[in-house]
Amino acid sequence: MTLETQLQARLAERQAAQLYRQRATVSAKCGMAQEVAGHPLINFCSNDYLGLSSHPSLIRAAQHVLDSFGFGSGASHLVSGHSHFHHQLEQALAHATQRPRALLFSTGYMANLALVTALAPRSGAVIGDKLNHASLVDAGQLASAQNPKTEFLRYKHCQLKDLERLLNKVPAGALVVTDGVFSMDGNIAPLADLAALCRDYQATLAVDDAHGFGCLGDQGGGSVLAAGLSVDDVPVYMGTLGKAVGGFGAFVAGSESLIEALIQFARPYVYTTALPPAIAAGNLASLELLQHDVSFIATLNANIAYFRQRAEALLASDGSVTLLPSQTAIQPVILASETRVLAVAAALRSAGYWVGAIRPPTVPAGTARLRITLSAAHTKRQIDGLLSALTMALKAEAGAGV
Numbered sequence: 001m002t003l004e005t006q007l008q009a010r011l012a013e014r015q016a017a018q019l020y021r022q023r024a025t026v027s028a029k030c031g032m033a034q035e036v037a038g039h040p041l042i043n044f045c046s047n048d049y050l051g052l053s054s055h056p057s058l059i060r061a062a063q064h065v066l067d068s069f070g071f072g073s074g075a076s077h078l079v080s081g082h083s084h085f086h087h088q089l090e091q092a093l094a095h096a097t098q099r100p101r102a103l104l105f106s107t108g109y110m111a112n113l114a115l116v117t118a119l120a121p122r123s124g125a126v127i128g129d130k131l132n133h134a135s136l137v138d139a140g141q142l143a144s145a146q147n148p149k150t151e152f153l154r155y156k157h158c159q160l161k162d163l164e165r166l167l168n169k170v171p172a173g174a175l176v177v178t179d180g181v182f183s184m185d186g187n188i189a190p191l192a193d194l195a196a197l198c199r200d201y202q203a204t205l206a207v208d209d210a211h212g213f214g215c216l217g218d219q220g221g222g223s224v225l226a227a228g229l230s231v232d233d234v235p236v237y238m239g240t241l242g243k244a245v246g247g248f249g250a251f252v253a254g255s256e257s258l259i260e261a262l263i264q265f266a267r268p269y270v271y272t273t274a275l276p277p278a279i280a281a282g283n284l285a286s287l288e289l290l291q292h293d294v295s296f297i298a299t300l301n302a303n304i305a306y307f308r309q310r311a312e313a314l315l316a317s318d319g320s321v322t323l324l325p326s327q328t329a330i331q332p333v334i335l336a337s338e339t340r341v342l343a344v345a346a347a348l349r350s351a352g353y354w355v356g357a358i359r360p361p362t363v364p365a366g367t368a369r370l371r372i373t374l375s376a377a378h379t380k381r382q383i384d385g386l387l388s389a390l391t392m393a394l395k396a397e398a399g400a401g402v
């Protein structure tokens with residue numbers, strides 16, 4: 001069979017299972033109001049939680065560096081790509097997370113590959129939550145493929161007892177990895193309990209706070225600081241810059257030796273081109289805003305509270321949907337079947353609201369869901385509009401017997 005025939009068969013299979021993914025091309029953007037294929041849509045599926053991606057301060061800072069310093073970084077950090085903009089951003093990230101040092105990565109995906117492969121015990125285990133982000137799953141698999149003495153194990157979602165069962169089976173010194181805020185459920189990991197358990201078993205806890213950094217904690221320092229934990233409790237902290245920060249890139253923050261070890265041993269750090277310096281400058285401007293203006297986070301929290309109060313009231317009487325008990329910007333509504341989630345998302349889109357229809361393999365089979373993401377840039381009117389469109393879409397879909 002030729003590659004072409006094999007690919008066509010696999011694509012047809014995915015289409016038949018209602019799991020085919022398609023991209024929408026955004027042609028105009030202003031806050032949460034966007035235009036896709038000529039249709040205006042209110043975006044309830046981006047991770048721009050604070051609405052900073054089009055903030056004038058970020059744009060100005062990046063533009064200034066583009067004019068004075070050029071576009072590309074030209075090389076990897078270890079060759080000649082590490083500019084003082086990257087350096088300043090690393091210092092600001094260390095400050096924001098209250099850690100001795102931080103190291104920039106091009107993406108969160110790469111930061112996770114880097115930290116897990118570089119820090120995995122040479123003879124021992126990497127243990128991750130079953131609902132961790134795909135990049136942490138891939139990272140664990142890569143670590144065990146690179147070294148057959150490294151095992152990759154997974155514990156039941158947020159179940160400390162199951163983690164303890166695994167910790168009992170492996171040598172001391174395991175690397176335990178968890179999302180801080182779970183990307184498809186919106187819940188926050190039980191970080192204080194995880195840290196205590198890791199301490200008991202001399203394991204190292206690493207937290208991927210892609211969805212917590214910028215949103216949680218005073219001045220957006222993230223889920224670890226919000227839980228009152230320090231670098232001793234959670235030695236490895238990873239955050240991303242493409243979500244609440246409104247920019248692009250990612251970082252790991254921790255001790256001096258952690259960062260030096262990543263610089264020496266983390267292949268996804270060493271063998272890739274540094275972010276363009278203008279991106280570093282835009283990220284830095286965002287952190288400066290967050291240091292001085294807590295109103296972005298306060299508005300996001302007010303929108304989360306408003307959405308939940310209204311959504312709980314509206315959806316309570318509909319036994320066929322479940323609003324997960326999330327206190328974060330990620331508000332999933334479980335509809336179970338792929339067909340149903342696609343039908344409801346399409347109806348919302350016709351009504352002018354853009355919501356993610358999340359299906360397996362991103363989430364477990366039978367838990368297809370609408371992933372509604374809230375932002376400080378949403379107005380209450382937009383939230384009201386979404387919820388009344390959702391109520392109508394659910395009614396219409398129940399009537400059609402999909």
Ligand code: PMP
Nearest residue numbers: 107108109133183208210240242
């Ligand atoms: N971790 C989590 C929990 C994420 O949700 C994501 C992005 N969806 C990543 C890591 C990867 O980050 P990036 O998009 O910067 O590669």
